[in-house]
Structures are given as structure tokens and as C-alpha cells.
Amino acid sequence: AQTVTQSQPEMSVQEAETVTLSCTYDTSESDYYLFWYKQPPSRQMILVIRQEAYKQQNATENRFSVNFQKAAKSFSLKISDSQLGDAAMYFCAYRSGDSGYALNFGKGTSLLVTP
Amino acid sequence: DTGVSQDPRHKITKRGQNVTFRCDPISEHNRLYWYRQTLGQGPEFLTYFQNEAQLEKSRLLSDRFSAERPKGSFSTLEIQRTEQGDSAMYLCASSLVGQLGETQYFGPGTRLLVL
Numbered sequence: 001a002q003t004v005t006q007s008q009p010e011m012s013v014q015e016a017e018t019v020t021l022s023c024t025y026d027t028s029e030s031d032y033y034l035f036w037y038k039q040p041p042s043r044q045m046i047l048v049i050r051q052e053a054y055k056q057q058n059a060t061e062n063r064f065s066v067n068f069q070k071a072a073k074s075f076s077l078k079i080s081d082s083q084l085g086d087a088a089m090y091f092c093a094y095r096s097g098d099s100g101y102a103l104n105f106g107k108g109t110s111l112l113v114t115p
Numbered sequence: 116d117t118g119v120s121q122d123p124r125h126k127i128t129k130r131g132q133n134v135t136f137r138c139d140p141i142s143e144h145n146r147l148y149w150y151r152q153t154l155g156q157g158p159e160f161l162t163y164f165q166n167e168a169q170l171e172k173s174r175l176l177s178d179r180f181s182a183e184r185p186k187g188s189f190s191t192l193e194i195q196r197t198e199q200g201d202s203a204m205y206l207c208a209s210s211l212v213g214q215l216g217e218t219q220y221f222g223p224g225t226r227l228l229v230l
Contacts, residue, residue, distance in 0.1 A: 004157075033216050044118075045158075045206070045221040052216060091157050095217075100171055101146065101210070103219060105157030 002027045002094050006106035013082045014114050020067075021077045021109045023092030031097030034068070034075045039108075040088040048090070051075065053097070079111075087113045117141070119222035121207050127228045128197055135193045136225045140209030147190050148219060149182055150206040151175065158206055164190060165212065197229045 003026045013019035025034070036048040051059045051068050058066050063083075067076045079086055089110050093103040120139045128134050140147045146165050150158035161180070162172045166187040176182075179197075184190040194201055204226050208219040 035218070044223040047218055047220070050216045050218055101163055101217065102160035102171065102173070103158070107155070107157050
């Protein structure tokens, strides 16, 4: 089974600064999808960004971008110009492109944004 | 366009009782997923449906758990003879077959506490 590792249980960033959250995964598949989800306190999980493994170009969504290193099996999330509303748990997730549709999640990184 | 909804949002029950949760997916979505999330962990996959067919179940889904999606619309998750270890957040998600990347959209969850 594919495993997803988020090695940073907690991160802190000042407002307007940039922060990078790490994620590594283990797979033998060549076709898969990677996701970052955000879960604010007591609120529902929302998609931040998605990356298809066959695409070499890194995905970007406004202030959010990823650094996808397929050979290294690394998928980090960069948040630029951090805002207080970015404070949340961030989960990295993997989905196979060949076998099943279940998302495999990491344990999450808690992001604190300080004024 | 309404999102994924879940009912109830909170449930407190005594050990040994049965509980049932409901999930209403995004209206045109034909895949529906159930996950369980315990404190400090990422969500773990339980099962998923394509239309009314239950196509995959994880090992976490013991015999006390049953899920249905009778008409391919809403779904129910029942836990029989609840145990304290069943205390968790139960998340529902839905997706649309054929959509690129097939992103899963999550509901707000049902938080279960078994006393």
C-alpha cells in the first residue's frame, strides 16, 4: 500500500511570509494523483491544490504552489503571502491512477499563522 | 450548487447502541466515499460506491459496519453494537467519474462519541 509521510507535525509562519510544508510518498506506480487538503478548526476539509503525476509542470493556485519531484517522490506545498485564514491542518494525499479511488492521507501538518 | 452534507453533525451514544449516519453528495456526483478520522490523524478510507454499487471496502470496515447507497444518491453508514474505539469523525466525500483528477469533495463530517 502507498504511504504518505508528512514529517512536520507543526509549522509556524508570520503573516505575509512564505512557508513550505513537506510531503513524501512511497509508490511503485507511475500513474497517480497528489492532493493538498486544508482542514480549518471545526470546519470541513477543502481542496487546496492537485497535481497529476504525468504532468511535469508544478501546479499553482493563486498563493499556493507545489514543488513536485517525481523521482524523489516529494510533493511540497508553498504558501506565499501567508494570511491569518491560512491557519489550519494541511493534509497531503495520494490517489492511485490504476487501482482504486481511495485517498491515502498523511498525518497532517498544523500551520499556525502569527500576526 | 450545494456541497456534500452530512447528518447528524454530532452524535453521542452509549456503548452497545446502534447508530446511523447519512450523507448527501453533490447532486451530479456518482462516486461516494466514507472515511474515518481520529484525533491527530489523517482520514482513513472505509468504503466507496459508484452509483448504488459498493465497489471497495477497507479492512477497517468490520462486520459491525454497513454502508448502503440504495438509489445511487444519498448514502447511510450504520455502526452496530458501538464500541469506544468507534469514537471518531466520519467523513463523507463525493466525486464525478471522468472529471480530470476526479477530486473528492468532503462534507463537514459526523463526530461520534461512544461513552
